[in-house]
Amino acid sequence: MSVPVEVTLQMLEAELEVAAQYAAAAGLVLDLTELRAGRPTAYVTFLNADREPFLAEFDFREYPLHPPTIEFLSNDRSRRGTRDLYPAGFHGTPCICMRYNRKAYQSSGGPHADWRLLDWRLPTSKGVAIDSFALMLSDLDSKIGASRGRLG
């Protein structure tokens, strides 16, 4: 099953108001240039406890049927997905080991064979269900903001 990119963009547009408001209030840099050009990708810069920036790419292809693929990039976007680009505290794969990240699923090379992509909105453990872009930003900002250093 495939989600037309027009549907993905429409869904994201509906979520962007709150996500952009949250990002602005929390001091996150949200780059929507690609989205505005019709490509389902957004970039967000998070700061860790030492105010060190971490650039994350959200690839929303197949959203909302499937969660985005979230990957950390170098600030010049020339490198991606290596341990030195991840904040400390994340899974050593490396990946953001949450249901809202497609990379966490075994079908995408991640550690979780016990999760189904279609269930991505379910809570992890007993926490809040992270089921929107704004909640993804909040969850990641909370974790990165409390971390120091890099994964590798």
Add this chain to the structure above:
Amino acid sequence: MKNEEQDSNKGSGGPPRLTVRVQTPRGLWSMTEPADATVRPEYPISTKIERVIADAREVFKFVEDDSKYTLLLGTKERLEPQRTLASYGIEDNTLLVLSVQGGNA
């Protein structure tokens, strides 16, 4: 839900009051938003941060107790739940951020 502190300080003689705005991942909480909110972010300055967190959670139905809820001032200052609004020098109409962290795998 009624805000007991709001009720108990109506009229004259109570501590000074202020309003805040709280940006949450489910929307902004203010004196006008969301329209169907049952409590508004207007408090005596002696109100503890934990009261504001609890009310914001109630308004936006963040019912899961196992998640981590933090109120931020500015972009990164984490407000301690047991301290009061006054202790941080929070001014009228200040924008706060409710940070919500889900569970871990």
